[in-house]
Amino acid sequence: MGVEERRQQLIGVALELFSQRSPDEVSIDEIASAAGISRPLVYHYFPGKLSLYQAALKRAAEDLAGRFEEPHEGPLGARLLRVMRRFFDFVDEHGPGFSALMRGGPAVSAGEPHSMSHVSATNALIDSVRQAAYDQMLSHLGVTEASPRLELVVRSWISLAESTALIWLDGRRIPRADLEVQLVHDFAALAAVSAAHDEGMAALLRTMAKEEPADGPFAELVGRLIALGA
Amino acid sequence: MGVEERRQQLIGVALELFSQRSPDEVSIDEIASAAGISRPLVYHYFPGKLSLYQAALKRAAEDLAGRFEEPHEGPLGARLLRVMRRFFDFVDEHGPGFSALMRGGPAVSAGEPHSMSHVSATNALIDSVRQAAYDQMLSHLGVTEASPRLELVVRSWISLAESTALIWLDGRRIPRADLEVQLVHDFAALAAVSAAHDEGMAALLRTMAKEEPADGPFAELVGRLIALGA
Secondary structure, three states, X not given: OOHHHHHHHHXXXXXXXXXXXXXXXXXXXXXXXXXXXXXXHHHHHXXXXXXXXXXXXXHHHHHHHHHOOOOOOOOHHHHHHHHHHHHHHHHHHOHHHHHXXXXXXXXXXXXXXXXXXXXXXXXXXXXXXXXXXXXXXXXXXXXXXXXXXXXXXXXXXXXXXXXXXXXXXXXXXXXXXXXXXXXXXXXXXXHHHHHOOOHHHHXXXXXXXXXXXXXXXXXXXXXXXXXHHO | OOHHHHXXXXXXXXXXXXXXXXXXXXXXXXXXXXXXXXXXXXXXXXXXXXXXXXXXXXXXXXXHHHHOOOOOOOOHHHHXXXXXXXXXXXXXXXXXXXXXXXXXXXXXXXXXXXXXXXHHHHXXXXXXXXXXXXXXXXXXXXXXXXXXXXXXXXXXXXXXXXXXXXXXXOOOOOOHHHHHHHHHHHHHHHHHHHHHHOHHHHHHHHHHHHOOOOOOHHHHHHHHHHHHHO
16 A cells, blocks of 8 residues: 555544544554554554554544535535534544543644643634634525624524533434434524614515525424414 | 632633634733733733633633522523523623634634643533533423433433523524524424424423423414414
C-alpha cells in the first residue's frame, strides 16, 4: 500500500472505532490490530492518537456535511425530511463518538500536549459543519442575504437538531423516525413563531407554505395541530 | 481582610473582568490591579489564573441557577417570561465571557497543565446549570417523572434558549425584549409540535392552556398565529 492509501485506511479503521466507543477508550494498539499492522507502523503514519483522531473527525465532518446536500427539487418539507433521515443515519452510525464529541469535547487528548489547540481545532470543525447546514438551509429557502431573524431561526433550529439527536442517543427512548418528522415540524413551528413577530419572516413563511402539498409534512403538522385544538 | 473574605473579593473582581472580555485576554496582573493588591498576593490565594477562573465560573453558575427560581404563582407563561428576562439580564451582564465559555470552552488554560480536566470541570458546571433549568421547568409544569417526550421538549428548548442568547450577543441585531417573549412562544410551539405527536404531551398542553389568561404570552402567540393565517 502507498503512504496515502495506508493513511486513508487507518483513518477509516480509526473512525469506526472512535464512533463505536467514547474515543478516550480507544487505544492505538486496538487501531493497529484492527488495521492489521504493528503499533510502530501506526506511528509512522500518524504522530499520535490525537492526530489520528483529528483526521477521523475531519472525514466524519465532510461525510456529514455531504449528507446535507439535497437537490433543489420538490416541496421544501419533503426535502428537509430527507436531510433529517440522513442526519439520523449519521448519528446512528457514529453514536458513542458523536455523543462524546458533542458533550464537552473529546477527552482523547488527555496527557498529550497541545490539548487546548486540539479543542480549538475540534470546535472549528464542528462550526464548519454547522455552517454547511446553515448554507444549505438558506439555499433551499432561496435566500442569499438572511435577515437577523431568519438567521436566528435557522441557526437555533440547527442547535435544536443537535440536542434532539444527543438526547435521542441517550437511551433511544423515542423512535428516530418520529424525531425526524418532529424536527421538520419544529422548524415550521419556530419559523411560524418568528413570523408572528416579524413581517419579513411572515412573507417568507407564506411563500414556503404556498409550495407545500396537502400530503407533505408541513400540511400534516397543521392538520395535527387543528386536531389537537378540537 | 480575612482569607475567605479576600478570596471572595478576588473572585468578584475576576468574574467582572472575565465577563467583560474573552477570559484568555485577562491577565493576573490586571486582576491584581483591579483588586488593589500585588500579583504575588493573588497567587497566595489562588495557585493560578485557571483556579481563579474556575472559582469565578462557579459563582456565575450559582448566580444563573438562582435566577431560574420563580414562585409557583400565577400563569405559567408569565412565570416563564420573567425567568427569560432574568436569563437575558445575566447574558447581558456577562456577554463576552458567556460567549467565550459557550463557544467551545475557555481558552484561558492555554499553556497550563491539567487543561483537559479543566475542560471537564467546566462542562460539568455548565451541565449543572442546565439541570437546574430543567428541574425548575418540570416543577413549574407540576411533573415529577418526565416522559421521554417531555424531557426532550424541555431539554432541547433549554439548548434553544442558549443558542438564541449566543446569537443575540453576536451583534445584538434583535431587541432582547423580543427574544424573551419569543423564547416563551418557542417553548409553547415546541410543546405543541410534541403534543401533535403524543397523547401524553397533548394532555399536558391542555392543562397548561387552561390556566393561561387571555392577555398572557401563550394566548398572545395563538392570536398572532391566527392573524398570520388570515
